[in-house]
Each structure stands twice: as structure tokens, then as C-alpha cells.
Amino acid sequence: MTGERTIYALKLLVMTGFLCSLHQCAPRTGKSLLTLFFDGVPLTDSVKTEAAAERTDAEAGTGEAEAAIAEPVPSLVVHYPYAERECESCHDPSSLGRMLEPEPALCYMCHEDLTSVYPVLHGPVGGGYCTACHDPHSSKAGSLLRFNGRDLCLYCHVEKEVLKNEIHEGLEEMACSDCHNPHGGEDMNFLY
Numbered sequence: 001m002t003g004e005r006t007i008y009a010l011k012l013l014v015m016t017g018f019l020c021s022l023h024q025c026a027p028r029t030g031k032s033l034l035t036l037f038f039d040g041v042p043l044t045d046s047v048k049t050e051a052a053a054e055r056t057d058a059e060a061g062t063g064e065a066e067a068a069i070a071e072p073v074p075s076l077v078v079h080y081p082y083a084e085r086e087c088e089s090c091h092d093p094s095s096l097g098r099m100l101e102p103e104p105a106l107c108y109m110c111h112e113d114l115t116s117v118y119p120v121l122h123g124p125v126g127g128g129y130c131t132a133c134h135d136p137h138s139s140k141a142g143s144l145l146r147f148n149g150r151d152l153c154l155y156c157h158v159e160k161e162v163l164k165n166e167i168h169e170g171l172e173e174m175a176c177s178d179c180h181n182p183h184g185g186e187d188m189n190f191l192y
Helices: 002-023 027-037 045-060 064-069 123-127 149-153 159-164
Strands: none
Touching: none
């Protein structure tokens, strides 16, 4: 069975390389394509160098006016085991990408078990899908979130439906988590 998985993985790598050559992928795009097939694809040195150069250019500026106008380059939040290359903390080293435990048991090996904290759980938490909202490796958003602010909630919740509630009038620019606990609460509204 392991040999079949290896052959399958190699075929995916070849196909990914072929697709990238067709579309002339930049290194970052190629890595994004690889992450569709494989968990934990690290950034190449060239991508890291590009990001460092962008950061250096933004920080250097030619004067205070340029520095004030320059947009900050988002920093990358990296999950500790991933940053330390401790893949075996989560992944079974004898198989390609298999986790040591299924979600959420794997997450609860290090993080607090939220099922015992809140009487009512948010759907992904209750279903044990931590990675629906959190990236297990790295993110440009805090807390390893897949998206920033409202974008995370509006990935699943329809904005039009949310804004129908008159309580939300005039709050279009606020983050949902300013009022709602994303993990759970005392009732189905998860208000703080």
C-alpha cells in the first residue's frame, strides 16, 4: 500500500510541475498549487528571499513621508511545531501526511479542549474541524486564522443574511469577533 501511495504522490508532483510549466507559475504560485495536494509544503528559499526583500524595501524608504505611506508587509504567523520542523508532533512519520490523531483530538493534545469550555459550540468547533478556520502550519492572519476579520466569518455566513439582523446595522466595518466568540458561548449567538 505504501508503494502505491508513493507512486500516486510522484504522479501528483509531476502533474503539478507540468501545470506550473504551462502557466509559468511564480515560485509562490507553484507552492500554492502543491499545497492543494500536500500538507505542509514549505516555502522555498527564493520565496523567503522575495518576502525579505519586500520587507527591506518597505522599511528602508527614502524618507519619513515614504515610510508613512508604505503599506506594511504582513508578517507570517507560524505554528510552533511547523516552525521547528517537528512534523512528527502531528504527522505519522511512516506515512505520507497521515495525522497521528484525527481532528480535534490532535489539536487537543496541545491546546485546550473547547468542548468542555462552552455550553453551546460554534459549528466547526462542535464538529471538530479546527482547520476550517485555522491553518495548521502558517498564516498571515493572527491565531493562524485562514482569513482576517470579517472575511473569516463571511466565508461561511452569507453577509446579506447577517446584515438583515437590525442589530448589525452600521456595523459593516467591525470584525464579527468584536462581539461574538468564534468558538462558542452561553447561547447560539456566542456573545461575549
